[in-house]
Amino acid sequence: MFGKLLPTHIYKDIYEITPKALCEAGIAALILDIDNTLVTYDDPKPTESVAAWLDDMHDAGIQTAFVSNNHAPRVEEFCDGLGCYFHAKAGKPSRKYLREAMAHMGTTEKNTACVGDQLFTDVWAGKRAGMRAFLVPPIKDKRTLFFRAKRLLEKPFLRLYYKRKGS
Numbered sequence: 001m002f003g004k005l006l007p008t009h010i011y012k013d014i015y016e017i018t019p020k021a022l023c024e025a026g027i028a029a030l031i032l033d034i035d036n037t038l039v040t041y042d043d044p045k046p047t048e049s050v051a052a053w054l055d056d057m058h059d060a061g062i063q064t065a066f067v068s069n070n071h072a073p074r075v076e077e078f079c080d081g082l083g084c085y086f087h088a089k090a091g092k093p094s095r096k097y098l099r100e101a102m103a104h105m106g107t108t109e110k111n112t113a114c115v116g117d118q119l120f121t122d123v124w125a126g127k128r129a130g131m132r133a134f135l136v137p138p139i140k141d142k143r144t145l146f147f148r149a150k151r152l153l154e155k156p157f158l159r160l161y162y163k164r165k166g167s
Ligand SMILES: [Mg+2]
Pocket: 033, 034, 035, 036, 037, 116, 117, 118
């Protein structure tokens, strides 16, 4: 079970994930978390830099989909006009909508990766679905006790990731 909580790779932000790196790794599609991965909770739409990053992916033939645990109005507003598969209230770590996203894009767990900022939802869902799971640090965490507790619980797994990577 622990292996399913270890990200395939930790990037410093989404901009470190390039079409070139993805093509070399045989990845044709990304299933993206929204909040704190692409933008903060306060950004209703993709920022200019996120929109440019998505354009770069699409230009390179990399498909994107959005699977979020947030509510529908937030996810619908963010994804409006992007022309991609999206699903709100996805219940990650459930794999259900990652699988649905792959079916929609016509990709498989071998050539699809997920990207998110949380181990217990994003990474776990992706690994359970058998795909590569990329972690990025949260852009700006909510300062609630619940979030702080979640981040604390992630720490041992992050230490394990860096230990294995270093060895
Ligand atoms: Mg998130």
